[in-house]
Amino acid sequence: MPADKNMRILVVDDFNTMRRIVKNILKQLGFENVGEAENGQEALEVLKKEKFDFVITDWNMPVMTGLDLLKAIKADAALKDLPVMMVTAEAQQQNIVEAVKTGASNYIVKPFTAEVLEEKISKIFK
Amino acid sequence: MDKEPKTLQEILDDIALKTIMLSPDNLVELGEILSKIEEVVAYKDPTLPEAVKKIGGGLKLIIEKIILGEIPDTDVAYEKISQAISMLQDICREKDQEQATASLKNFNNLLKELNLADTEGQTAGQDDIKMEEETTSEASVTKSKSVIDITQDKELLTGFINEGMEHLEQIEVDILSLEQSPEDKDCINAIFRPFHTIKGVSGFLNLQDINKLAHETENILDRARNGELLISSEIIDLILDACDGLKRMIMDIKTALETGTFEQKDYDLDSFISRIKAAQEGRLGEEAARPVPKLVGEILVEKGVADAEVIDKALERQRDSGEKIGEIIIREADVKPKEVAHALREQKAMASIASAGTANSAVKVDIGKLDNLVDMVGELVITQSLIWQNSHVQAIRDQKLIRDFSQLSRITTELQKTAMSLRMVPIKQTLQKMIRLVRDLAKKSEKQVDLQMSGEDTEIDRNMVDAIYDPLVHMIRNSIDHGIEMPDERATKGKPATGTIWLRAYQKGGNIVIEIEDDGQGLNREKILKKAKEKGLIKNTEGLSTFEIDNLIFQAGFSTADKITDVSGRGVGMDVVKKTIEKLRGKVEIDSRPGEGSTFTIKVPLTLAIIDGIIVRVGIERYIVPTIVIKETIRPRQEEYSTVHGKGEMIKVRGNLIPLVRLYKMFNVEAEHKDPCESLVVVVENEGRQKCLLVDDLLGKQEVVIKSLGDHMKNVRGLAGGTILGDGKVGLILDINGIFSVAEEQKLGMMH
Numbered sequence: 107m108p109a110d111k112n113m114r115i116l117v118v119d120d121f122n123t124m125r126r127i128v129k130n131i132l133k134q135l136g137f138e139n140v141g142e143a144e145n146g147q148e149a150l151e152v153l154k155k156e157k158f159d160f161v162i163t164d165w166n167m168p169v170m171t172g173l174d175l176l177k178a179i180k181a182d183a184a185l186k187d188l189p190v191m192m193v194t195a196e197a198q199q200q201n202i203v204e205a206v207k208t209g210a211s212n213y214i215v216k217p218f219t220a221e222v223l224e225e226k227i228s229k230i231f232k
Numbered sequence: 233m234d235k236e237p238k239t240l241q242e243i244l245d246d247i248a249l250k251t252i253m254l255s256p257d258n259l260v261e262l263g264e265i266l267s268k269i270e271e272v273v274a275y276k277d278p279t280l281p282e283a284v285k286k287i288g289g290g291l292k293l294i295i296e297k298i299i300l301g302e303i304p305d306t307d308v309a310y311e312k313i314s315q316a317i318s319m320l321q322d323i324c325r326e327k328d329q330e331q332a333t334a335s336l337k338n339f340n341n342l343l344k345e346l347n348l349a350d351t352e353g354q355t356a357g358q359d360d361i362k363m364e365e366e367t368t369s370e371a372s373v374t375k376s377k378s379v380i381d382i383t384q385d386k387e388l389l390t391g392f393i394n395e396g397m398e399h400l401e402q403i404e405v406d407i408l409s410l411e412q413s414p415e416d417k418d419c420i421n422a423i424f425r426p427f428h429t430i431k432g433v434s435g436f437l438n439l440q441d442i443n444k445l446a447h448e449t450e451n452i453l454d455r456a457r458n459g460e461l462l463i464s465s466e467i468i469d470l471i472l473d474a475c476d477g478l479k480r481m482i483m484d485i486k487t488a489l490e491t492g493t494f495e496q497k498d499y500d501l502d503s504f505i506s507r508i509k510a511a512q513e514g515r516l517g518e519e520a521a522r523p524v525p526k527l528v529g530e531i532l533v534e535k536g537v538a539d540a541e542v543i544d545k546a547l548e549r550q551r552d553s554g555e556k557i558g559e560i561i562i563r564e565a566d567v568k569p570k571e572v573a574h575a576l577r578e579q580k581a582m583a584s585i586a587s588a589g590t591a592n593s594a595v596k597v598d599i600g601k602l603d604n605l606v607d608m609v610g611e612l613v614i615t616q617s618l619i620w621q622n623s624h625v626q627a628i629r630d631q632k633l634i635r636d637f638s639q640l641s642r643i644t645t646e647l648q649k650t651a652m653s654l655r656m657v658p659i660k661q662t663l664q665k666m667i668r669l670v671r672d673l674a675k676k677s678e679k680q681v682d683l684q685m686s687g688e689d690t691e692i693d694r695n696m697v698d699a700i701y702d703p704l705v706h707m708i709r710n711s712i713d714h715g716i717e718m719p720d721e722r723a724t725k726g727k728p729a730t731g732t733i734w735l736r737a738y739q740k741g742g743n744i745v746i747e748i749e750d751d752g753q754g755l756n757r758e759k760i761l762k763k764a765k766e767k768g769l770i771k772n773t774e775g776l777s778t779f780e781i782d783n784l785i786f787q788a789g790f791s792t793a794d795k796i797t798d799v800s801g802r803g804v805g806m807d808v809v810k811k812t813i814e815k816l817r818g819k820v821e822i823d824s825r826p827g828e829g830s831t832f833t834i835k836v837p838l839t840l841a842i843i844d845g846i847i848v849r850v851g852i853e854r855y856i857v858p859t860i861v862i863k864e865t866i867r868p869r870q871e872e873y874s875t876v877h878g879k880g881e882m883i884k885v886r887g888n889l890i891p892l893v894r895l896y897k898m899f900n901v902e903a904e905h906k907d908p909c910e911s912l913v914v915v916v917e918n919e920g921r922q923k924c925l926l927v928d929d930l931l932g933k934q935e936v937v938i939k940s941l942g943d944h945m946k947n948v949r950g951l952a953g954g955t956i957l958g959d960g961k962v963g964l965i966l967d968i969n970g971i972f973s974v975a976e977e978q979k980l981g982m983m984h
Contacts (some may be wrong), residue, residue, distance in 0.1 A: 121393040121399075121429045127436045130388070165427050189260075195432040197298050205264035207270075207298045213259075217435035229257040 107204050109231035111136045113159035118142075118149040119193070120167040128162060128193070134220045135227070140171065146170025150178050154187055161190045162214075162228070165201070180209040187223060240275050240284075243268055244321050251314050256306055256527065259299060265313075266295045273322070274828060281332035287339045293315050294346065300404040303346065335963060348933050385437075386489060392433055393486050399426035400475050400482075404672060406703065407468060411665070414463035420694045424453040430478065441499055442481050448508045449474040467511055472668065477504065529969065532575050598696060602655050609651040610842075610937035611642050617958045631802045652842065656691040659737050659744070662690050662701055666708055666735060680719050680730040681712055687737035692744050695840055695876060699816055700746070703809040705749050707832045708733065710806065715752030715830055727751065741816070744838055749831040755824040763790065768942070813967055816840065817952070820917070823873055828875045835860070843955075844934050847963060848914060848927040852896050853903045854963040856936055861968045863915040863922060865930060868908050873929075873964075880978075883924045884911055890915060892924045894974045898950060905930045918968045923975060925966075934958075949974050 115137055118126045125142050132140055141158065143149035147170040149163065161179070163172040170178075172192055179185045189211035194202065197214060202213050211230045238246075247268045254261050273288035294309055294316075305310045317843075319335045334379035412421045412549050431446035451470060455461040478896070481499060533540050549809045619625060620637060628634075663685055674681035693963035714724075716731035723729055734749040759780065764770045764784045783805045784790060818836030837843065837860070843855035864885075872884040873892075881892040892913065896903035905911040905928060915923035 111407050120425075121395060121433060123395050124429065124436075125389060126388055126435050127433065130385075138676060141626055164432075168422070168425060181503050195428060195435070200294070201298055203266070206259050207267050209260060209263060216432040229259075232255070232257075 109137075109227050110159070112139055113137070114139045114141065115160045115162060116141045116149060116152060116158045117144060118144075118161065118163035119169070120144050120164065124164065131218075131220045132222055137226050141217070146172060146175030146177075146178070147222060153179070153188070154182075154226065158188065160227075161188060162193060165191060165194045171186065173208065173210055174204060176208050176210055189228065190228065191230065240272065240277060240280070240324050240728065241321075243271055243275070244317065244324060246271070248314075248317050248321060248552045251310070251317055253308060255371065255867070256310070257444075258924075262295055262299055266292065266299070269295065269552050279327055281323055281327065281329050283332035283336040283339075284320060286336055287316055287320055287906065289342055290339060291725065294343075299625075303619075309346060312346060316342060323383055331784065375428050376589055389437060389485060389489055392437060393482050396433070396482050397479065399430065400479050401676070402426065403475050406470065407471060408669075411468055412466070417457060420453055420457045420463070424450060424457060427474075438688060439481070440487065441501060442478060445474055445477055445481070445499075445504065446594075448505050451727060452508055461511075470508060470511055477501075517671050532571065539634050542607050552961060557936070597654075598656070602651075602694075606651045607654065607937075609644075609648050613648055614937070614956050614958075614960070616640060616644050620961045621959055630809075653691075655694045656838075657694050657697055657699065659690050659692045659746075660688040662704065663735055663737065665701070666704065669705060669706045670712065670733060670771075673709060678714060678718065679712060679716050681716055682730050682732045683735060684732060685735045690737040690739055691838075692737075692836075693838060693840060696744070696816060696836055696838075699812065700834065700836060703820070703834065704746070704748070706806070708735075711748060711750040711752065711830070711832070715750040715754070739838070740835075743835050746834040747831055748834075751829040751831060754826040754828055754830050755782050755785070755822070757824075757826070760784050779820060779821075779823070782822050782830075786820065817843070819860075819862075840938070843938055843952075843965060844933075844935050846914070846927075847931040847957070848912075849929040849931055850899070850927050851904055853899070854931065854961070855895070856934075856963050856965045857914055857925070858968065859933065861916040861918060863917050865914050866910055867912055868924075870909050873908050881908075883908065885915055885922075885924070888922075890922045890924050892926060893971060893974065894926045895971075896926070898971065898974060915970050918972050921972070923972060925971070936963070936965070 115132060117125050117128045117140055129140050143152050145167040163175055165172040177192050179188055179190055191203045192210045192213040193216060195216040196212055201221060212226045214226050250265050252263060254869055269288050269291050273285055294313060298309055300307055316339055323332045387596055403426050406419065406422045410423060413419060427446045427450040431443055431450055434442040434446060452467060456463050533543055567807045574824045575781060657826060661736055667683060670681055670683040711733055719729040733750050734745045738745055760781055767790060769784060769787045787807055810820055813834055816836045818834060818835045821831065822830055822832050824830040835943065844859040846862060848855050848857055859877055865883060868883050874882050876882050882889040883892050892908060908926055911926055911928050912930060913926055915924055938953045939955055941954050950967055950970040954962050954964050955961045
């Protein structure tokens with residue numbers, strides 16, 4: 107079953123331009139139902155209020171980092187099955203392994219193309 | 233992630249099951265398996281063959297490589313994982329050492345088939361698998377080429393420009409605090425993040441130069457964050473330069489967007505990057521800080537002005553004739569005098585840097601030890617004076633003892649001075665930090681500002697240096713933001729377009745005075761009064777001197793800036809400056825000349841350990857009044873004493889009515905005299921206001937070593953501390969600021 111184009115995606119990044127870039131790429135792939143949050147804390151609040159199907163989060167953010175967000179999601183009974191993809195700029199390998207152990211569905215290294223994102227999403231929503 | 237303890241067998245069965253069910257590319261399941269394998273590796277059971285841990289470690293390595301996308305053929309890898317896990321299951325069931333060893337051998341073969349073993353020197357035998365810093369191995373993680381065309385996505389670019397600049401400016405603010413606490417991880421992280429983000433976004437926007445510079449800078453900060461690199465002033469400079477570089481590049485894109493043509497500029501990134509690399513390896517200090525002075529000839533050759541041969545000849549001639557080399561070169565070698573002069577100047581500059589570096593050979597000492605030393609010396613001085621004042625000792629008439637004793641006093645006094653001076657450092661470094669600040673702030677506010685400094689060699693207590701930094705920054709910001717006008721505005725006023733800030737430091741008595749003077753517009757008194765009334769800081773404007781009006785800006789909650797600007801503002805007002813300075817037992821004042829400029833004057837004691845005071849007596853108690861606050865001492869006449877309705881008791885001093893504070897009442901002690909005309913009043917000043925303190929007697933002037941009163945007396949208002957006087961008894965040091973507020977709280981209708 108390919109990923110549902112209508113699924114609701116939450117993009118988390120502290121940099122507005124970055125959120126727009128990710129949104130643009132998602133749009134190219136046909137995902138238009140996208141919400142935004144500025145950091146982990148904000149994302150968590152949004153997730154507790156509204157229903158999302160997928161989270162794409164940056165790693166290094168003020169207030170609450172992407173990894174802490176991931177941990178919080180996995181620790182929350184209502185959210186723990188929500189797939190989370192980590193966006194990372196550096197190929198900091200130990201971090202990636204750590205995130206996958208924590209329960210990240212996948213990760214993607216900046217900068218990425220629409221094709222790579224599509225491939226990663228299709229791996230998650232099979 | 234089950235919490236209940238399981239046997240190793242159960243964990244392994246769990247893993248085996250998960251492995252069979254594992255669908256390719258499912259990282260979540262891989263992650264779970266990895267966690268479980270780590271449990272296996274960490275499992276404590278002495279009967280277990282060592283091979284279990286080794287195979288487990290190897291499995292970890294394989295799975296990590298799969299997660300990181302470093303194994304091209306995952307199907308094969310999955311198969312090997314299954315095999316390895318059944319091996320583990322076997323070993324755990326049989327616990328047969330020989331079988332285990334055989335399995336380990338098999339497993340190492342598996343690894344070899346996967347190209348994992350040996351090639352990188354890694355076998356499954358290693359307990360902790362080091363993930364090499366393979367910054368270059370991003371290959372498999374899909375590096376993309378340009379995603380967005382610069383000519384196409386203007387909206388995104390504009391967003392990036394604005395947001396990027398904002399972040400870069402924030403870095404400069406944060407870096408000031410980093411300079412204060414170079415090891416503060418939060419601080420480093422706050423600076424790291426913008427570089428990181430800019431790197432990420434620029435990668436998408438195909439802005440390669442920006443990406444590269446941000447990436448390199450990020451690397452340094454990352455290492456600093458991990459404690460591998462100490463933030464030095466060179467690194468701070470580097471970061472600031474990187475900031476400037478990025479800003480310039482971003483502004484160039486802005487221009488490109490506006491004009492519609494983008495020309496690739498050469499930013500000479502390579503030299504910057506090699507500087508960064510040098511800094512990372514710690515070579516920066518050696519390379520940049522201490523150039524060996526070169527010979528004039530060398531400099532000329534390097535500049536390509538003269539040939540090496542020519543110089544050699546000139547040198548030979550110099551040996552014979554004794555003339556100056558420069559003169560010979562000009563005469564013989566057809567080199568322009570200007571060039572030689574340049575070279576000479578360069579040489580001199582280098583020499584002065586080099587000598588500055590070598591002249592102060594120094595030992596780094598923990599400040600706590602110094603404080604302790606100063607304390608102990610203080611005690612020594614006191615004990616010595618106790619002994620001298622002992623009546624038995626006083627009765628001794630032996631000339632030699634008296635001579636020896638006065639020699640001892642001389643030595644202890646000298647010792648005390650030396651101990652004090654150990655903590656003194658030139659104020660230079662602090663002042664020099666202001667150069668960059670002024671330059672940056674001026675640029676940011678588009679004003680032209682010149683900074684003139686004097687008295688950089690003035691010495692100040694080490695503890696004080698750090699403490700006065702923030703207030704200084706604030707006042708300089710204030711001067712640039714509110715004082716200095718825009719260049720065109722200055723021109724219409726007939727002032728030079730470039731404003732000047734004078735930063736002066738000098739010693740006056742036991743105090744260091746720092747003045748920050750600007751030739752800006754001065755304070756707008758009407759605006760201040762209006763604001764002060766609005767904020768309820770004053771009730772009526774009558775009777776306030778211009779000095780008092782100007783100094784209202786130091787009141788809490790006061791800010792005349794119409795809007796919070798980028799430069800000053802940010803929620804910290806001048807009241808914070810004042811509080812900081814007063815905590816240092818100093819004072820700050822502003823003297824403003826409308827239209828001509830303002831002068832901030834900070835006065836702080838040379839050291840926090842000693843106070844220059846006048847000892848006064850109230851009844852049997854002795855108090856120390858800091859000399860810095862005392863204006864004069866008088867014995868009032870009957871006609872000078874009066875009670876003003878609503879304001880309390882007053883003493884007329886030189887035509888001014890000054891409120892009287894009866895110290896004995898405030899501290900609840902028995903005074904000798906209650907009539908002011910029979911006792912003395914000490915006129916003290918604080919925040920531009922005066923009060924008369926009623927005392928019985930003046931006992932003398934003395935430098936006293938300040939002792940804290942201890943925690944339980946910390947909250948007693950009006951006292952700054954205690955000291956041990958010459959006779960061994962304790963004298964209390966008055967906190968004038970506290971006394972003023974206690975006295976004022978008893979009255980109404982006054983400010984504050």
